[in-house]
Amino acid sequence: MKISGKTWKFGDNIDTDVIIPARYLNTIDPKELASHCMEDADPAFANNVGQGDIIVGGANFGCGSSREHAPIAIKAAGVSCVVAEYFARIFYRNSFNMGLPIMECPDAAREADTGDTLSVDLATGVIVNETKGKTYQAGAVPPFMQELIDAGGLMAYTVKNAAG
Amino acid sequence: MGMTITEKIFAAHSGLEKVEPGELITCDVDIALGNDITAPLAIKAFEQAGADQVFDKERVALVPDHFAPNKDIASATQAKIMRRFAKDKGIRNYFEVGRMGIEHALLPEKGLTLPGDIIIGADSHTCTYGALGAFSTGIGSTDLAATMITGKIWFKTPETMKFVFNGRKKNRWITGKDLILYTIGKIGVSGALYRAMEFTGPMIDDATMDDRFALANMAVEAGAKNGIMKADDKTIRFIKSQESQPTREWTIYESDDDARYHSVHEYDGDDIELQVAFPHLPENTRPVGEAKDIRLDQVVVGSCTNGRYADLEVVAGLLKGNKVADGLRMIIIPATQLIYKQAMKNGLLDIFIDAGAAVSTPTCGPCLGGHMGILAEGEKCLATTNRNFVGRMGHPGSEVYLASPAVAAASAVTGVITDPEDVAGE
Ligand code: SF4
Numbered sequence: 001m002k003i004s005g006k007t008w009k010f011g012d013n014i015d016t017d018v019i020i021p022a023r024y025l026n027t028i029d030p031k032e033l034a035s036h037c038m039e040d041a042d043p044a045f046a047n048n049v050g051q052g053d054i055i056v057g058g059a060n061f062g063c064g065s066s067r068e069h070a071p072i073a074i075k076a077a078g079v080s081c082v083v084a085e086y087f088a089r090i091f092y093r094n095s096f097n098m099g100l101p102i103m104e105c106p107d108a109a110r111e112a113d114t115g116d117t118l119s120v121d122l123a124t125g126v127i128v129n130e131t132k133g134k135t136y137q138a139g140a141v142p143p144f145m146q147e148l149i150d151a152g153g154l155m156a157y158t159v160k161n162a163a164g
Numbered sequence: 165m166g167m168t169i170t171e172k173i174f175a176a177h178s179g180l181e182k183v184e185p186g187e188l189i190t191c192d193v194d195i196a197l198g199n200d201i202t203a204p205l206a207i208k209a210f211e212q213a214g215a216d217q218v219f220d221k222e223r224v225a226l227v228p229d230h231f232a233p234n235k236d237i238a239s240a241t242q243a244k245i246m247r248r249f250a251k252d253k254g255i256r257n258y259f260e261v262g263r264m265g266i267e268h269a270l271l272p273e274k275g276l277t278l279p280g281d282i283i284i285g286a287d288s289h290t291c292t293y294g295a296l297g298a299f300s301t302g303i304g305s306t307d308l309a310a311t312m313i314t315g316k317i318w319f320k321t322p323e324t325m326k327f328v329f330n331g332r333k334k335n336r337w338i339t340g341k342d343l344i345l346y347t348i349g350k351i352g353v354s355g356a357l358y359r360a361m362e363f364t365g366p367m368i369d370d371a372t373m374d375d376r377f378a379l380a381n382m383a384v385e386a387g388a389k390n391g392i393m394k395a396d397d398k399t400i401r402f403i404k405s406q407e408s409q410p411t412r413e414w415t416i417y418e419s420d421d422d423a424r425y426h427s428v429h430e431y432d433g434d435d436i437e438l439q440v441a442f443p444h445l446p447e448n449t450r451p452v453g454e455a456k457d458i459r460l461d462q463v464v465v466g467s468c469t470n471g472r473y474a475d476l477e478v479v480a481g482l483l484k485g486n487k488v489a490d491g492l493r494m495i496i497i498p499a500t501q502l503i504y505k506q507a508m509k510n511g512l513l514d515i516f517i518d519a520g521a522a523v524s525t526p527t528c529g530p531c532l533g534g535h536m537g538i539l540a541e542g543e544k545c546l547a548t549t550n551r552n553f554v555g556r557m558g559h560p561g562s563e564v565y566l567a568s569p570a571v572a573a574a575s576a577v578t579g580v581i582t583d584p585e586d587v588a589g590e
Contacts, residue, residue: 013353013445017553021560022532025201026231026238028208040555060354063387064553065532066288066302068205089358089389090288094304144188144318155213158310 003080003101004119004130005052007112010041012058016091019062019070028069030076037073049077054120056112057084062091071100081120083127083138085109096145097154103127105138166420168324169392170360173299173417177282185323185424193223194298194412195276196311197285199267200228204245205305206286210312218253219315222411225257225276226250227267230528235535265500265526268292268381268468273502275408279395280415284308284317289468289550291388294380295373296403297395297416299360302384322389323426324360324419329367331433337584338436339478340375341470341548341568343367344382345439346431349449357387359426362419367433368393373402374474381469382550385446394418407502440546440581441566444554452571455581462545463494463576464557465569466524467531470548471499473506475569480512482573482587483519489579494521495537501526521576533557539564546581548572 017040024036038045038055055074061084062070071094074082082095085106095102101122108127112118116131125138141149151157167175167182174183177191198206203226218224226246231239250258257276264270268289271277279297283290288302303317311317327347348355361383363376371379376393383391395416403410437451465471465479476498488494496516498504504526507513516523530537531549539545539558544565547557552564567575570584577587 015551015553017533017551017556021555022201022230022534023538023558025532025534026236026242028205028242040560060357060387063353064288064551066202066286066290066304068202068286068304068306072205086354086357088354088387090302090304093307097304097306154306154310155209158313159213162314 001122002119003122004117005054005080006050007054007056007114007116007118008045008049009056009112009114013060013063014041014057015064016062016067016070017064020067020073025067025069030072033069033073034076037077046077049079051078052080053078054118055079055082056109057082058109059085061087063088066090068094068098071095071098075100083109083118083120096148099153103138105136108136108138165424166422168360168362168419168423169297169394169417170299170324170390171321173280173282174319174321183321185321187321188318189321190316190318191282193284193311193315193317194281195223195225195283196308197225197267197271197287197290198308199230199287200232200239200243200246201230202286202305202308204242206308206312207245207249209306209309213309213313215313218255218312221254222256224255224312225271226255227259227264227270228261229264229266230532231534232527233261233525263501266468266471266528269472269499272296273406273408273500275403275406275410278403278410278412278414279399280417284311288384289381291383291390292377292381292468294383294390294392295376296399297393299390299392301390322358322360324362325356326362326364326425326428328428328430329365329433330430331366332370333367333433334436337438337570339568340371340378342436342439344379345441345446345449345566346436348382348386348446349439351386353385353445353447354387356383359388361386361388361391363391363393372474373398374472377472378469385550438568438571438583440571441552443552443563443565446550446552446566452581452583455565458544458581460492460546460575460579460581461543462537462539463492463572464530464537464545464547464549465572466497466499467549468499469550470569471497473503475548476503476507476512478569479573480515482570482577482584484515486519486577488520488576492576492579494576495524495530496521497524497527497529499526530557546572546575
């Protein structure tokens with residue numbers, strides 16, 4: 001699958017409290033969560049982000065709490081993919097479990113600026129910064145993660161395996 | 165080639181003789197935990213999958229601690245979803261307000277977390293139980309849902325980083341909190357990403373269980389999958405002295421002499437001062453001497469890191485005969501009902517209240533900026549909690565400093581960040 005979108009660039013160590021502050025965790029409604037997405041880093045983000053846009057983070061994106069509300073908020077805000085130098089452990093796992101596409105690619109993440117257009121090929125891991133005319137190769141998705149994606153996320157995978 | 169504690173626990177729970185770092189395995193889970201924020205999402209996924217029963221009514225634990233006692237209508241609705249699910253599915257380990265505590269302090273009291281276990285929780289500080297020689301780690305709600313159905317979870321076997329704490333603590337105020345803040349200061353907030361942190365050495369042997377819990381609790385703040393240490397006589401005495409006794413067997417694992425480590429980090433007690441982590445990352449640590457005179461608006465003692473009895477005892481020792489400084493609010497939150505009661509029985513609560521501190525029923529409350537002590541713009545708080553991210557305790561323009569209960573108490577008395585020796589010596 002190919003994704004193309006406008007980039008929103010954030011720094012290193014973007015934690016889950018920034019992605020969705022705990023003060024909004026009294027609901028699990030994706031729309032409500034999306035309306036506060038990235039609020040403490042950029043209060044205007046939720047209003048201005050467009051359908052299909054791409055978040056670019058630095059090192060350790062998604063560190064902090066285990067809240068799945070973070071990938072839910074990002075997805076429900078319309079974001080199609082997150083590209084970062086690397087991700088924190090639980091966020092990485094949650095994203096695959098929930099079907100939010102994420103890519104680890106230090107060079108693409110570092111060199112992108114807000115407003116650039118990125119296109120991401122999820123199958124091959126090729127990322128093109130169309131604004132800058134540069135092509136990058138992201139780390140391959142581990143085979144087991146690919147299995148999860150193919151099954152449609154962890155729950156679908158679990159149901160399938162329980163039946164089999 | 166030998167195995168580390170973490171590798172041995174993985175092997176034992178996956179029916180394998182041996183596991184190696186990088187290997188993907190499926191493990192049997194001993195305890196699966198959720199709270200009032202993460203369980204409702206897991207319950208939704210559980211129901212959408214068409215599941216009917218949990219894999220084992222004894223092995224699921226649900227604790228309303230984050231926004232409980234309910235802070236508003238929305239959080240009351242979340243708590244209600246979890247309460248109803250616990251009742252419908254006959255879950256034995258649901259702990260209602262009035263009987264609950266902060267999950268990671270509560271579960272060990274209830275005899276639910278044992279050496280050699282695999283414990284997963286939809287809460288990142290689930291790594292706390294590594295203090296008991298268990299593999300425990302935080303996962304998301306979807307993982308919790310899948311585990312509640314199958315009793316199993318997949319893991320990639322992590323590499324282990326070994327941390328050896330040599331020597332002795334430099335002074336009587338140094339605690340497990342200082343050791344872990346020092347470590348995070350050294351390796352950074354992603355210094356142990358995806359890996360296991362194994363804590364050993366004379367200072368760990370000497371550490372109290374409460375110190376060990378605080379230490380393991382913050383392994384996630386270095387990005388680790390888990391923090392772990394070998395269970396010893398102290399661990400067993402701790403388990404046997406709890407009000408609720410375990411109903412399962414436990415196994416003590418020890419790393420082999422020829423176990424393979426990603427890296428070995430040796431620290432010396434002489435180098436480890438009282439630590440303060442500056443905003444906005446737990447890795448921004450400095451010795452307390454370099455934090456002196458930062459004026460505070462609030463001090464919070466509590467959380468799954470430092471809301472245990474020994475923490476309250478240290479605070480009481482420093483507050484006794486003193487007053488909370490003018491212009492500062494001090495909030496003290498015992499981590500569980502049992503700790504609260506013990507503090508009451510032993511006169512600690514009198515000391516807190518006489519000093520002018522507010523004491524609350526157990527809750528995560530301010531630790532995650534939920535309720536019970538939210539900060540306004542520009543305010544500074546020193547807390548015994550574990551995260552000082554932007555907006556963690558309230559307004560994105562507020563600041564949180566992390567330190568031990570001793571530093572917290574001394575700072576509450578003076579109104580500025582203070583070395584406890586300066587207050588105790590007065
Ligand atoms: S006390 Fe804080 S860190 Fe611990 S479980 Fe509660 S919110 Fe999380």
